[in-house]
Amino acid sequence: MTDQPDLSPGEAVSQGSSVVDLREYRNRRDPLPVTFHRKELDSILRIYGRMVGEGEWRDYAIDHSHEKAVFSIFKRSGEMPLFRVEKNPKLASRQGAYSVMNTHGMILKRGHDLAQVLKVFDKALKLIKS
Template sequence: MTDQPDLPGGQRSRDTAVVVDLSEYRQNLDPAPVTFHRRELDAILRIYGRMVGEGEWKDYAIDHLKDRAVFSIFKRSGETPLFRIEKNPKLAAKQGAYSVTNTHGLIMKRGHELPQVLKVFDKVLKLID
């Protein structure tokens, strides 16, 4: 009895061993998910902290998917997100990898640079008489 599998016709395999690089095998099996980098998260969390301080936002969730990363912002944790900040690298060459989407799925702003896209959350100062 040997550790080699039986082939059709009762033949046994002798020289069929193949060496495979483990890191290549893992990359082909399950590609790494898209994630936010540290600087991107810093910019997002800076705005999130400001809005929490103003009492407008209460909770968030981060999803790292195969094709995109999503930062969801909630007013209450049991509801649908008020806004979704998405990073989709496949759109980087076309419309820009970053976008901000509202509750209804309407894209409020899209661009190639995250700080520019996050300006959608900047409040315009109003003159009060």
């Protein structure tokens, strides 16, 4: 037993300090990284699988930071990525959280809906004359 009174969370202690919820403190100090949700990753991997089957892509990498999540697509693993699919929640209210960039950092497509943004990888159908 101590001489200190029982305190509810957030109530001040007599020495001027306060009780802080540990989960709340950790979230403020070190926020969770931005990640792709299962449905987002499924739609990206569906296109990736199709392009691997066509022999155009061979490797990928996924990066998660506190600001954005990036799915990088490579022709060979030792090179710069051919494309990057990025999710940046800070841009969600402006241009859209999702974007596709090429090797040089040029934005090929950006938007609020990942499925619409990923249509940049759809190949145009060509009419073949016989």
